[in-house]
Amino acid sequence: TVESATGGQVTNKDPLNKTFNIYRWNPDKPAEKPHLQQYQVDLNACGPMVLDVLIKIKNEQDPTLTFRRSCREGICGSCAMNINGTNTLACLAKIDRNASNTKIYPLPHMYVVKDLVPDLTRFYKQYKSIEPFLKKKTAPKDGEREHYQSIADRKKLDGLYECILCACCSTSCPSYWWNSDEYLGPAVLLQAYRWMIDSRDDYAQERREALQNPFSVYRCHTIMNCTRTCPKGLNPGRAIAMIKKEMAL
């Protein structure tokens, strides 16, 4: 049953129980193999998103279930996981009320710290390696306080700056699965492109030259899993193609 917040008439909803198969692994008992644990949740007493289900399970059924979460509105990128085969943010993934069960896995081909928490250390290191900050060759002149940028130049950054580094795209890329040591992955390359085409940045040529090797960019074979899975609707595949185009001089 559902309680009404205003204290008015309450419609009694029959419990709609669905199964959730969630990947579990405990590093405190490493010999135990990872397994899928089933949970039954009444969807009529729960919020609409997968994150609501996870929090409900953690609150009511199993407090040991471990997952990252923060903003619950799809802007922080913490709750990235694989839901029914697709990498999305749990806080933006609506529960399929018609499906009999929902499978929740951590991001694919990542070392698992615990349950649904992947180890994103290398991902962050790769992001750091592209130097994601503004670099100027000349010091600002006296009195100049802002880096001016035209509206047209600012428009070029639309679709690039919104990346929340959730790692959904990189972990959906087969090339990143097989070569995550050296291939940078769509998320990092999207940001590399964002800094390359920022008109305020003076080091575009050097940024391009830093990627001149067979692995950092050119492991991309336009599989396009990244664009398909981005929970923010960005297009890393296109950004990588633009990098290749800019480098093809």
Next chain:
Amino acid sequence: RASAFRATKTIENGAEYIKGTVNEAVVLPPKDKVAGSYHWDFERLLSLSLIPLTIASVVNGAHPITDLCLGVILPFHCHLGFDAMITDYFPSRRSPALNKVLTWSLRGATLIALYGCYEFNTNDVGMTELVKK
């Protein structure tokens, strides 16, 4: 000496980090335009040139020049394609021996293919005729 290894490492700007932890930077492979953008450019060049070539050989039928071009460009195109697969699935940092074996056998196979195409084009009907049959 008690510690013959150092747990920390100092980088150019004076900062220090503990080796093997989160602050150790990712090392990008050495810069090499030939293996980088020039390789990619060459790959696309071959692929692009195959389009008019194939159309020409379909429309015009067998012709020594298109057969010659096909006989050179096709083996190279396939070589680049297979080479990309080898670097994807057997990169030298992960399987150095297998990578070497496969790369050299691919090169051998491409040479044989080149020679075979040459033989076929000069002494036999030619590649376009062969496909037509």
